[in-house]
Amino acid sequence: MKLNEFVVPEAILPELKAESKESAIRQMVASLKTAGKIREVDEEAIVSAILKREELGSTGIGRGVAVPHTKHPSVESIIATVALCHDGLDFESLDGEAVYILFLLISPPDRPGDHLRGLETITRYLKKDDFCSFLKQSTTQSQVVDLLQEADENLV
Template structure:
């Protein structure tokens, strides 16, 4: 799987303002709802919040990969953002986050969900990849860095 399979330029946002984990997830739900007419942003938000109740998707080193399966979702899709300032996210290492990749998967695609998460985890554990994303100055650079990095 390549990130270009699940990510588009309009779902890459560079240096946005973040206030709280909940508000970030709401913003990301809105972005996904606007990108896909069949997705209800409230359903996406509720699904992400339900997943967070099981345990934080903040994986450490300033990174979060919130993910969930949504009945209305027709294809695996993602949204990538960097934050202007760090936001507390209840991460496993206790550190706030500034780099977030949301993964939304069709409800029946459990194996694809796990497989895609594994690919994302590998990419986001690569310091060079994360540094390039954090150094992006605009949305286009963020998208370009995300899809061009090989690891």
């Protein structure tokens, strides 16, 4: 699975300004709504599902990265967006550090394999220091999209 198969380019937020974990999640879900990937009627339920998942344990996995995610019946296939918070965000990360890179993932409940493959793909990319470094420097949607495409092409 490659990032460009499920990251929605028009939902990418290269300059996220959020004061809290919930604010960041709400903005990312709203970007997917604006991009036409989720319906307005489902927006609050998706936010609630992601926040409920966060109560189980932060998806701030360390090294300045968070991957909030959920399964929700309103989506027909796996979708994701990326947000960059250049000022850093307290995401209650496992390592206690601020988060700068966020990938938000939503998948249908009846496709758990896709959900796991999506999470695995995201974390595989985020383990690469160069990828994270370039991503943190991106300031436009097109820069992020280009970086994701380049990473997909160089995937071994």
